[in-house]
Amino acid sequence: MSDIQMNTAPAHRRHGSNIGQPLTRRDGVAKVTGAAPYAADRHPDGMLHAVMAVSTISHGRVVELDTDAASAHPGVVAVMTSENRPPLAVDPDEKTNPFAFRLDALQNDGVRYAGQPIAVVIAETIEAANEGVSLLNPCYAPEHPRVALDQDDAFVPPVVGPGMPAEAGIGDVDKGMADAVRRIEAVYETPPQYHNAMEPHSIVATWDGDRLNVDTPTQGLALSQGRIAELFGIAPENIHIRSPFLGGGFGSKGLLSGPIALGILAAKMVERPVKLVVRRDQMFGPLSHRGATRQTLRLGVDGEGRLTAVSHHTLATTSVHDDFVEPSSNVSQTIYASPAIATSHEAVRLHIGTPGFMRAPGEASGSIALESAIDEAAYACGMDPLAFRLANYAEVEPISGKPFSSKALRECYAQAARKFGWADRPLEPHSMRDADGMLVGWGMGTALFPAMMFEGHARALIRDDGTGAVEIGAHDMGQGAWTALAQIAADSLALDLDSTDFRSGSSDLPDAGIAGGSGHTATAGMAIHKAGEDAIAKLAALALADQASPLYGAGNAGVEARDGHLFVSGDEGRSESYADILRRAGKQQVEGNGTSAANPDAQEQYSLNAHGAVFAEVKVDPDFGQVRVSRMVGAFAAGRIINPRMVESQLFGGMIWGLSFALHEQAVTDRRTGRIMNADLAEYHVPVNADVPPMECLLVPEEDAHVNALGIKGVGEIGITGSAGAIANAVWHATGARIRNFPISMDAISGARER
C-alpha cells in the first residue's frame, strides 16, 4: 500500500531496538487529516449506491415486494431480490468449512431473523436507493418466532465457540460440593450485544470481467478472498481486496458477512462499481453479535476458603440456521484452582442473526459471571476478595494439569492492588460513602485470555541502497498494526524504522492469517521476524562466500545484523554494510520469506495465557440507584510488549468495554416480534466520555520463552475480562445489592435494596 503516507516525525527516531518503544501511530497524521482511506471513502468512476431492505419480521416468508414502485423511483437503477439476483457458485447456506457461516444473500424468500436482508436497491444516489427501499413495502407470511432463552428446548451442541468441546471437567464435582463447608449457587444473565464499531461494514465492489476489486474492512484478507472466490466461482488471485484501515473490527469483520456478498452481487448485476454501506440500524442482525447467556455457577468452598468444586453451566442462544454458542463456561477451566471442575453448555435455537465472535467471545460473558460468583464465595467465607483469589491461585492449569508457560498474575494482583489502595477496603458492603453522600464500593476481577497464534506469512527484502521492505497482508483495526508490526519489521532486518518500507493491508501481499483471538501481533510479528531472519541469512550467505568481503570465511563464527551492517560475531572489526554486500554481488535485493504458526509442542506442554487484575471503584446514588464508575486500575502481564503506548490504549479500550458490559450495553428485543428496539447509538448505550473514569493501566514485565520466539502473548481482548466483574462486584460492595442480570440497571439496584 504505497499510497498510505506514514508519519516521519522525529518521534520515530529510535534509540536501540524498535521493539518496546512507545511510538505514536505512524498513521496518526493520515487519520486526523482524513487522508487515511476507509472503504466507504472510495468512489470509483460510475459508482452506484446500494441499500439493503431488511425484514421486519423474524420468522416467515417474503410474499411480495413492490419492485415496480421502487424501480420507478427516479435514480433507481435496479432492484435485486431473491428472484433476479445473479447466481452464486455455492449456496450461501452450504457449510463448506466450519468457519463458513451461513450467509443471507437473497438465496430464497425465507426470513429467519429480524433485520435479514430481503432485497437490495441500487441507485445513482444514496437518497434514491433509500427511498427505493421504502417503496418496496414488503408483504410477509409471518410465522411465530422464538426470540427469548425460554422459548425453545435446550440441546447440547457438538462444539461451542470456535470448535471447543461443550463439556469438560476434572474430578468429582458432586463430591466436591458434598465436601464443601460453604456452597454458592447463583444464576447470572447476560444480554445480547451487537457489534457497533464506529465504521459500519461497507464495501465498494468493482468487477472487471471475471476479476474483482474490493474495498472492504476485513480482519481476514485471505479468508475473505477465499470465501468470495468460493461464492462467486472465480480464482482467489483474481480478487484484490484493499483494507488498509478498519474503523474497528472486534470480531465482526473476520469472516465474510452477507451484506458484503450482496455488495459484490449488486455490482455484478448492474455491471458498474457499487458501494454498499450498512446503516447503523442494520448492524443489528446479519453481522454477528454476542449471544445472550444464562449461566449457573455452583461453587463449593472448604473451611480454609479453598474451592472444592466449580460447576459452570451456560445456556446460550444460537440461530435457527447456524451454530455459534458463546463458550462462557470455559473461563472456569483455567483461572482458579479446584480439585473438581465441570464446565458445560447448552443452546437454544432462536430467530436471531447467528451469534459470533465479539471481543473475548465466551471469556467476557463468562468472566462477569465467574468473577461475581467468586466474589460471592469470598464474602460467604468472610474473606477479602483478593485474599480469596490468592488462596485459590492456580499454580498449574486446573483442568489440564499443565504448567503455565508464564504467569505473572501475582505481580498483577499486587501492583494493581497497591496502586488502587485495596488494603483499606472494608469487608462489609454498604459501608463507604463519599462527601456528597454517594455510596462507594470497591470490587475486583481476574483477567485472563489465551495466547493464540495462527498461520501467517511475510516477505522481507533487503535492497542495494541499504534499505529494507517488509510485506504482509496484515490488518490494522485501530490497534496500531501499522506501527507495532513495522517496529518488528525494522528489528527483523536490523534497520531503522525510517529505512524500512512496511507494506500491509492488501490481499496481494503474503497472507497474515486472521486478525482475531488477540493473536495478530504474535502471528504477523513472528512471520515478519522469520522473513527478516531469512533475508539476513541470504545476505550473509552472499558475504560469507565472497572473497572480497570482510566477512568471508566467518561461517563458523556466524554473523550478526545491526544498523544495516553484518558483523562477524565476536569481531567488531569485521563488518560490511548491506548495500556494499549487494552491490558487489550485483544484486538489487535479497528476499526472505517467513511463516509463523502456533508451536504444537508448547501447546502440548503448557497452558498459554495472558493474565491481569482489575480493580474498580463505583459510586451509586442511594436514592436512585444510578451508578458511575469513579476509578479503574488494571495490571496486565502479556509477555513481551512491542509498543506500550498501543498496548495501553488497547487495554483501556477493553476495560471501557468491561464497564459497558457491566452497566450499559444490551440489545432490547421486542418479545413479540423479535425486532431490536434500540437499534441506534442514542438508545443502544455504550459508555460516553462522562462515564469513563480516570483509568490506570500497569504493564507488568513478563518474559515467556514458550509462546513464540518474540515472547508475544497479545492484548486485544483481555482488558474486557475481569473489568466487567470488578464493576459488578463494586456495585455490590457499594450497595449490598447483588445484581446478577446484566447490564446492572438502576431499578434492579433500587428494587434489591428495598427487599
Place this chain on the structure above:
Amino acid sequence: MKRFDYVRPANIADAIEAGSAPGAAYLGAGTNLIDLMKGDVVRPDRIVDITRLPQLDAIEALPDGDFRVGALVRNADLAYHPDFAAKFPLVAEALLSGASAQLRNAATIGGNLLQRTRCRYFYDPASACNKRESGAGCDAIEGENRTHAILGWSKECTATHPSDLCVALAALDAVVEVEGASGRRDVPLVDLHRLPGDTPDRETDLAPGDLIVAIRLPAQSAGFARHARYLKIRERTSYAFAMVSAGAALEIENGAIRRARIALGAVAAKPWRAVAAEAALEGATPDTAAFERAADIALSDARASGDNAFKIDLARRVIVRALLRAAAGTPNRMPALPGSAFAPTAGELDHV
C-alpha cells in the same frame, strides 16, 4: 429518503404561508426532524427552512423585566448567556443536561419545544403507533416500555415528552409566542403540549402553519434564581434521555417557602407541572418532610403503564432531591455535570 420540496422563505409571513400546506414541516437545526426523515418515521412533502428568517435569534431583556428568547436561538447560546442564566439558572441547567455539546450547539429553542417522543415504537415504522398513524394501535402498551409514562397516559398512548428545557420552562411559567395565519398569540408553555387521550397524534395546540417565534420568561420567575435546580436521572452519565427528571424552584423568605415551582420530565406526554404539590409547600419549612409530602401529592395520580412501576417511586425521590438541592441554593457556577445526580454538591453556593 422521500423527495420533498425545499422552501426558504424570506420572512415570517411567507414562512407561515408555506408551512400551512398539508405535509409541510418547519426545519430548524433538524437535529430531530432529519433523523426522523432518514428513518422513514415522518415523510414531509415540503420542508420550510426557517433558519434564515430574520430577527428570531435574539435574547433580549424586555422593559418590563421579562426575557424574550427567539425561536432560532441555539440551546448552547441560551445556556451560556450570562444575564439570562443568572436570572433563570433552572433553564440553563436543564439545557446543559440535555443531548451533547455538538447537538446543543446546533439545536434551536423553538425546535426543542416540538421534539418528538423517544418511544421506541414511534421510531420503528414497522410497529403500530397511534401517534404516527391515528387509529393504528399502540405496540408499546404490551411491549418494551420501562421508560414510558406514569402520568396522564391513555390506553392509546404511553409515550413521554423527552425535553429537558420544557420541564424548566413549565416550572417557570414560560409563555410561547406563536404566529399563525390569524396573527400572533401567546400560549402558556404548560398548555402547548396535549395529553394523548384518544388523539395521541395531536401533540400540541398548534394549528397547521403555526410557527413558534419566541418564548418569554416572566420577570417574577427570576425571583427563584437563588433556589432553582434541575435534576435528571438517566442510565448513563451524559447523552441519554431522562428516566425521570425534575425542575424545582423555591422562593424562601425568613426560613419559610413563599412560592414553589415543581415540574417533572419523562413521566408524561407533556412536561408535567405539579401545581397541587407546589401549593402544599407554600408557607412550609423547606425540609425533607415537607418535600416528601409534596412529592407524594405530585405522584398521587401516577400509575404504571407497563413495566415501569419503579418510575413512580423514582419520581418521588427525584422531586425530593431536586427540592433539597434547590433549598440548599443555586450554585454560583454551573456544576461540572449539570442536572446529574453526580453533580458535586460540595462547594460554594450562590446567595446563601
